[in-house]
Amino acid sequence: MSYTLAIDCMGGDHGPSVTLPASLAYLRRDPDCSLLLVGLQDVLHAELKRLGADREPRLSVVHASEVVGMDEPPAQALRGKKDSSMRVAIDLVKEGRAQAAVSAGNTGALMAISKFVLKMLPGIDRPAIASILPTVKGHTYVLDLGANVDCTSEHLYQFGLMGAMLVSALESRERPSVGLLNIGEEEIKGNEAVKGAAELLRASDLNFHGNVEGNDIYKGTTDVVVCDGFVGNVALKTSEGLAQMIGTFLREEFSRGPLRKLMYIVARPVIAAFRNRVDHRRYNGASLLGLRGVVVKSHGSSDAYGFEQAVARAADAVRNDLIARITQCMKRTEVAA
Amino acid sequence: MSYTLAIDCMGGDHGPSVTLPASLAYLRRDPDCSLLLVGLQDVLHAELKRLGADREPRLSVVHASEVVGMDEPPAQALRGKKDSSMRVAIDLVKEGRAQAAVSAGNTGALMAISKFVLKMLPGIDRPAIASILPTVKGHTYVLDLGANVDCTSEHLYQFGLMGAMLVSALESRERPSVGLLNIGEEEIKGNEAVKGAAELLRASDLNFHGNVEGNDIYKGTTDVVVCDGFVGNVALKTSEGLAQMIGTFLREEFSRGPLRKLMYIVARPVIAAFRNRVDHRRYNGASLLGLRGVVVKSHGSSDAYGFEQAVARAADAVRNDLIARITQCMKRTEVAA
Numbered sequence: 001m002s003y004t005l006a007i008d009c010m011g012g013d014h015g016p017s018v019t020l021p022a023s024l025a026y027l028r029r030d031p032d033c034s035l036l037l038v039g040l041q042d043v044l045h046a047e048l049k050r051l052g053a054d055r056e057p058r059l060s061v062v063h064a065s066e067v068v069g070m071d072e073p074p075a076q077a078l079r080g081k082k083d084s085s086m087r088v089a090i091d092l093v094k095e096g097r098a099q100a101a102v103s104a105g106n107t108g109a110l111m112a113i114s115k116f117v118l119k120m121l122p123g124i125d126r127p128a129i130a131s132i133l134p135t136v137k138g139h140t141y142v143l144d145l146g147a148n149v150d151c152t153s154e155h156l157y158q159f160g161l162m163g164a165m166l167v168s169a170l171e172s173r174e175r176p177s178v179g180l181l182n183i184g185e186e187e188i189k190g191n192e193a194v195k196g197a198a199e200l201l202r203a204s205d206l207n208f209h210g211n212v213e214g215n216d217i218y219k220g221t222t223d224v225v226v227c228d229g230f231v232g233n234v235a236l237k238t239s240e241g242l243a244q245m246i247g248t249f250l251r252e253e254f255s256r257g258p259l260r261k262l263m264y265i266v267a268r269p270v271i272a273a274f275r276n277r278v279d280h281r282r283y284n285g286a287s288l289l290g291l292r293g294v295v296v297k298s299h300g301s302s303d304a305y306g307f308e309q310a311v312a313r314a315a316d317a318v319r320n321d322l323i324a325r326i327t328q329c330m331k332r333t334e335v336a337a
Numbered sequence: 338m339s340y341t342l343a344i345d346c347m348g349g350d351h352g353p354s355v356t357l358p359a360s361l362a363y364l365r366r367d368p369d370c371s372l373l374l375v376g377l378q379d380v381l382h383a384e385l386k387r388l389g390a391d392r393e394p395r396l397s398v399v400h401a402s403e404v405v406g407m408d409e410p411p412a413q414a415l416r417g418k419k420d421s422s423m424r425v426a427i428d429l430v431k432e433g434r435a436q437a438a439v440s441a442g443n444t445g446a447l448m449a450i451s452k453f454v455l456k457m458l459p460g461i462d463r464p465a466i467a468s469i470l471p472t473v474k475g476h477t478y479v480l481d482l483g484a485n486v487d488c489t490s491e492h493l494y495q496f497g498l499m500g501a502m503l504v505s506a507l508e509s510r511e512r513p514s515v516g517l518l519n520i521g522e523e524e525i526k527g528n529e530a531v532k533g534a535a536e537l538l539r540a541s542d543l544n545f546h547g548n549v550e551g552n553d554i555y556k557g558t559t560d561v562v563v564c565d566g567f568v569g570n571v572a573l574k575t576s577e578g579l580a581q582m583i584g585t586f587l588r589e590e591f592s593r594g595p596l597r598k599l600m601y602i603v604a605r606p607v608i609a610a611f612r613n614r615v616d617h618r619r620y621n622g623a624s625l626l627g628l629r630g631v632v633v634k635s636h637g638s639s640d641a642y643g644f645e646q647a648v649a650r651a652a653d654a655v656r657n658d659l660i661a662r663i664t665q666c667m668k669r670t671e672v673a674a
Contacts, residue, residue: 134582135582136581136582136585146520149520149527149528150528150529181571183483183486183566183567183570183571183574190486190567191486191487191567192487194567213570213571213574214570214571214572214573214574214575214576214577214578215574215575215577215578215581216578217575217578218575218578218579218581218582219578219581219582227571229520230520230527230528230531230568231567231568231571233520233550233551234518234520234550234551234564234568234571234572235551235571235572235575236551237520237550237551237552238551238552238554238555238572238575238576239551239575239576239579240551240552241551241552241553241554241555241556242555242576242579242580243579243583244473244552244555244556245471245472245473245555245556246580246583246615248473249611249614249615250611253607253610253611253614254607256610260606260607263603263604263606263607264604264607266600266603266604267591267600267601267603267604267607269597269600270590270591270597270600270601270604273590274586274587274590277586277590278583278586
């Protein structure tokens with residue numbers, strides 16, 4: 001099966017200097033994939049030439065004359081920049097010329113444009129951002145990670161539905177377990193939205209585990225963890241901050257004096273293996289769920305290795321026919337309801 | 338200055354087997370402190386005898402015939418168990434026989450009983466749980482960590498006020514910086530409660546830094562981080578889960594085969610120093626703020642070392658005359674308002 005991905009090459013903090021090397025790296029490891037590189041054509045052609053990739057047959061440049069700023073209000077990006085690299089990449093998905101779009105650009109703008117161009121799946125009110133996080137047992141999917149704040153119970157329920165479908169599709173698991181992020185395991189705990197969501201999830205066909213707490217994310221208690229976008233975003237960024245601090249402390253401890261530096265040289269292979277295991281770049285690439293098309297969001301500050309993982313995640317969703325599977329599941333749910 | 342602390346010896350997952358050794362350890366390092374050990378007197382006397390501390394002059398046992406269960410509904414603990422060790426410890430503060438109470442028991446019950454017995458400070462609607470977290474630069478104070486869900490803008494503003502007063506009192510800092518936990522630095526970000534709180538904080542006399550994100554907690558961007566109890570609890574427990582996972586990974590990497598085990602032996606002093614630095618037990622002991630008395634909550638699963646830190650935190654608040662200082666600040670704020 002061959003397929004095509006549209007890459008917003010101008011998005012993110014670093015633009016083409018990251019997105020192009022990452023795209024080329026992914027292309028080398030996946031012979032079935034073709035890429036449409038979207039952005040300012042002169043810039044992209046020059047950069048491709050510099051990288052010695054201007055004759056690669058599975059690459060084409062698609063010109064887009066505008067770029068969405070990282071801090072630009074979503075409404076302005078949507079209405080005012082109809083020829084932005086982000087918009088053109090998503091248009092390519094809508095037109096069927098690409099099966100998925102990848103962008104490291106402004107999250108709010110990406111959500112707004114995706115929703116406007118691709119439209120929502122029936123029965124889903126808002127898109128959600130889902131990401132993989134590592135756990136002691138393997139990994140888990142957490143959503144929403146910041147697309148929606150002030151979620152109602154019904155929204156949280158829909159996140160559970162979409163998360164379960166994502167895991168079913170990508171990991172061929174029959175009935176993935178769904179946990180609801182709360183501040184205690186007991187049913188009486190939590191705010192009103194969460195309490196209502198628990199009732200909806202319990203009454204549904206989903207394999208609902210019940211409430212989970214923050215530490216259950218990394219314990220891998222459930223396959224899917226559902227939360228409000230505000231809470232999910234704070235949990236994710238707090239984790240990033242803690243991991244960075246721990247990395248700093250480890251480095252500092254191994255730098256106190258010549259003896260410890262020697263110890264570091266001895267232990268370096270282990271520390272390197274450890275660092276690789278907790279490397280957040282490996283988990284880069286969040287899925288925008290609930291849309292009639294595959295859109296993957298890379299971290300804005302991602303490097304080429306990280307962006308390559310986001311491209312791989314989009315390819316994975318296409319190979320597993322994510323949208324068709326979710327649509328099918330939604331129909332079954334409607335029939336059951 | 339000498340002072341007395343009331344210890345709820347029956348609370349927590351382990352009861353006297355943790356709280357008594359911890360109390361004795363604290364007593365040895367603080368000659369100004371006396372302790373009232375509250376709980377089932379037969380159990381406490383027997384345990385003290387076993388520990389060889391039954392003749393310690395700065396210790397007294399105060400009998401309480403009941404124990405609040407860790408999962409007991411707060412209302413039931415408040416109304417039904419008027420002779421619980423938790424209640425008696427707080428009554429001792431109310432009566433002036435102790436200057437602070439420490440408990441590792443049920444958080445909800447501790448909140449409800451403290452609020453009922455000690456009453457709130459004027460101008461504060463709800464107590465908040467504040468805790469110290471380590472940062473790259475030192476440490477920061479985060480509140481609320483789970484006492485309040487569905488907070489209004491006004492509540493968040495009050496948390497900012499109380500947090501700033503806590504840092505002023507304990508660290509003698511003039512105008513501690515206050516950050517509002519949000520999902521982006523821009524003013525337009527966040528949910529309704531947070532947006533409103535930002536306006537109140539900006540209009541106040543506090544040294545308001547503006548919005549901060551999850552990673553700013555461990556970066557130490559501000560002296561105080563303010564958030565809804567739901568969000569704070571998730572951030573704290575997610576951090577615990579991540580730290581545990583990282584510890585597991587580090588151990589696993591150093592256990593893969595005899596060569597790596599040898600490397601571990603070489604690097605052990607550094608790993609131990611590192612572990613000590615991220616040891617969450619050092620940060621145990623959360624302050625219940627907004628009450629007319631000092632109450633410190635220890636983690637329920639805390640060991641003796643952790644509980645000792647919670648006792649130390651209560652002593653620190655008493656030594657720094659926390660309640661008088663907060664009351665004074667509140668009066669100044671009222672005058673200014």
